[in-house]
Amino acid sequence: MLRFYVIKQVGARTLTQANQWQLDPLLAVSPQLRRILRARIICHDLKPAGSIxxxxxxxxxxxxxxxxxxALITLVNEGLVEIRPQRGTFVKRIDLESVLNGRFVREAVEADIVAKVAKRPSATLMAxxxxxxxxxxxxxxxxxxHFIELDEHFHHTLADAAGMHKVWDFLESTKLQMDRVRFITxxxxxxxxxxxxxxVIVDCIESASPARAQTAMRKHLREILAxxxxxLARYPDYFDNVEAMQS
Amino acid sequence: MLRFYVIKQVGARTLTQANQWQLDPLLAVSPQLRRILRARIICHDLKPAGSIxxxxxxxxxxxxxxxxxxALITLVNEGLVEIRPQRGTFVKRIDLESVLNGRFVREAVEADIVAKVAKRPSATLMAxxxxxxxxxxxxxxxxxxHFIELDEHFHHTLADAAGMHKVWDFLESTKLQMDRVRFITxxxxxxxxxxxxxxVIVDCIESASPARAQTAMRKHLREILAxxxxxLARYPDYFDNVEAMQS
DNA sequence: ATCTACATACTTGTATGGCAGTGCGCAAGT
DNA sequence: ACTTGCGCACTGCCATACAAGTATGTAGAT
Incomplete structure (x- = not known):
């Protein structure tokens, strides 16, 4: 049976919004449920492989x-939920391959972003x-x-500075996978x-060194691999596709 | 009023599947509709800004x-459809900023992919x-x-060769935006x-030249900008956010 | 002539009932 | 003891009905 206990803050992007776990009867139900369930899955309030x-x-x-x-259908598209027809709906385990590939995508994109920003750093941005x-x-x-929120804001700022406002939206599904891991630690x-x-990254930007900024960013985004x-050893049941760890 | 005429092949990823525009009564309806409507939007059978x-x-x-x-809800998440509550559902215009940012993402990711592949090209891959x-x-x-299908397969092969089988899934939403443009031309x-x-890309891979392969791939993926x-001039009504063309 | 109020025909959002496929337990047969 | 077959409870899928918000056209009042 599902349990329901209130946690005020969860996830990075949605931290600023209050009443994360309660439904506002004035708004449409479905989008609210989508956010709530997504948050509950990311912070493992709904356990991987659990049935819902x-x-x-x-x-x-x-x-x-x-x-x-x-709401569940949208979560299927985001890779957080699996619906087996006439059988049940389950929280997906954290797919290790998706985590690694998602990290790869994010490194590639943010490396290019920071390189672009470092080409012409503006004074207001540096401030x-x-x-x-x-x-x-x-x-x-x-x-x-709170730090996760600040970190998220930092990376988002760089994307905006590169004029890539929509990039963050494209990266959302990749971040979801990484966030599930991050929330364990x-x-x-x-x-x-x-x-x-x-x-280091900011220093490289300020000195207008795209190449160095890029390598710094890549190193930064490889930290999760450590x-x-x-x-994985502590929560083996949360993960799936573990044999894909050769990369 | 909506019109409905049958076209056998549409889109790149789904080209191999027959009966694209007909419902198979044996399968679940909702996923089929999702694919059908997505295809109809991408090939502009359902016109941008049209109401559905x-x-x-x-x-x-x-x-x-x-x-x-x-089906429509999933298309909203993919940025192809806009639902205005109690007002109507509309095909989104092609958001130019999303196209440009999506292209940026794809370039960054595929550049890293081809670089990784070029580090250690295998004989079977080259064949x-x-x-x-x-x-x-x-x-x-x-x-x-047919060429679009082959092109898609080519890029997909490189991703697989890099061991990044899931990257293509992450890039799907970015490709959607580009495909809408591609289908006009x-x-x-x-x-x-x-x-x-x-x-050129294959040559660079074969000669194990990651840097050159990367620049070749970047140039290749900038072709759409030309x-x-x-x-944009020919179909101005299809587009939105046109003022973002400074990038 | 202009403006307001309302009836009406839309739209999407939500609730509910029936259907079909699935898995599990229990009982009967081997 | 093991296997097989049936029934039941459960699931998600789809159709239908109702609710509520929105745009529009029209009739009436000013």
């Missing part, structure tokens, strides 16, 4: 099965980035979810290391 | 509103690529849709130029 039936979820939120179903670094350093070690993330890498084996 | 009501589509295919609705080039050269000038695509670029202005 349309009926149960409908009862839980006091809505009919239809909006639940529509913004420096301020963000300051805020990241001030972020307390315990509040990992969560509190013990090497915050200091990541901030230092951010600083924690992966440990996470 | 759930009821009409349901009558057209002799199914109820529900599966139609589910495969050479055979594909041969098939491309044999492709008649008229059958542009369609018959007059510079097939010979593209094949020559493919040959035709964009003309297409």
């Amino acid at each position: 039936s349309e009926t149960d979820l409908g009862k839980m939120y006091n809505v009919s099965r239809q909006p639940v179903r529509e 913004d980035l420096r301020a963000q670094l300051k805020a990241q350093r001030l972020c307390k070690k315990g509040s990992a979810n 969560f509190e013990e993330f090497p915050t200091q290391t990541l901030i230092q890498q951010h600083e 924690v992966l084996p440990e996470v | 009501s759930e009821t009409d589509l349901g009558k057209m295919y002799n199914v109820s509103r529900q599966p139609v609705r589910e 495969d690529l050479r055979a594909q080039l041969k098939a491309q050269r044999l492709c008649k000038k008229g059958s542009a849709n 369609f018959e007059e695509f510079p097939t010979q130029t593209l094949i020559q670029q493919h040959e 035709v964009l202005p003309e297409v």
Whole structure:
């Protein structure tokens, strides 16, 4: 049976919105459910390989099965849920190959982004980035979810600076996979290391060194590979396709 | 009012499947509708900014509103459709910024892919690529849709060779945007130029030159930028966000 | 002539019922 | 003890009905 306990903040992109886990009766149900269920899956409140039936979820939120179903279908497209017809609906395990390939995509794209930005760094951008670094350093070690939000904002800023406002949307499905991993480590993330890498990246941008900025960004985005084996060993049941770890 | 005329082949990924525009009563309706409607939008059988009501589509295919609705929701997530509650459902215009940003993403990713492949080219891969080039050269000038299929297969092969089987899935939404543009030009695509670029890429891979392969791939994927202005001038009503053409 | 109010014909959103496929347990036969 | 067959509870899929918001055209009042 599904359990339901309230956590105020979850995920990076949706941190700023309040009432993450409650339905606002004034708004349409289906999009709200999509966000709620996505958040619950990412933070493993809904366990990988767990079964979630349309009926149960409908009862839980006091809505009919239809909006639940529509929400689940979108989650299928995002690779978070698997619907086996006439059999059941299940939370997908974290597909390791998707995580690795998604990371590859993100590295390629963000490397090009930071290179483009470093070609002609603007003064206002540099001021913004420096301020963000300051805020990241001030972020307390315990509040990992707050840091995730700042990190997300940092990378998003770079994409915007490159004039690629829509790129972040394209990368959303890849980030989802990585976020599921990131949420396991969560509190013990090497915050200091990541901030230092951010600083290196900003330095490279400021000195207008596209090539160096690119390598710095690539190194930064490979950091998740370091924690992966440990996470995988600790939560083997959460993962799928583990044999694809040769890359 | 919506019109419905049968075209056997549309889109690149789905070319091999027969009966693209007919419903198979044995399979589930909703996924079939998703593919059909997506194909009809990409090839502009359903015109940009045109209205498509759930009821009409349901009558057209002799199914109820529900599966139609589910298909449309997935198309919303793919950026092909816009649902305005209580107002109507419309085919989205081709968002120029999404096209450009999607192309940027694809260039970044495929550049890294081809570089990785060129580091250690295998003999069997080279044989495969050479055979594909041969098939491309044999492709008649008229059958542009067949060439699109071959082109798609070519790029997919490289991704697989890099061990990135899931990357293509991540790129699907970006490709959708580009395909809508590509389908306008369609018959007059510079097939010979593209094949020559493919040959250059394969040569670079064979000589194990990652850097040169990367630049060749980048040049290849910038080809669409050349035709964009003309297409845009000829079908201005199909496009949106045209002022973003400074990039 | 102009503006307002309302009836009406749309649209999408949600709820509900029936259908068909699936898996599991239990019971009967081997 | 093992296998086989049936029944039942469960699932998601689809059709239908109802609800609620929106645009539009028209009749009436000003």
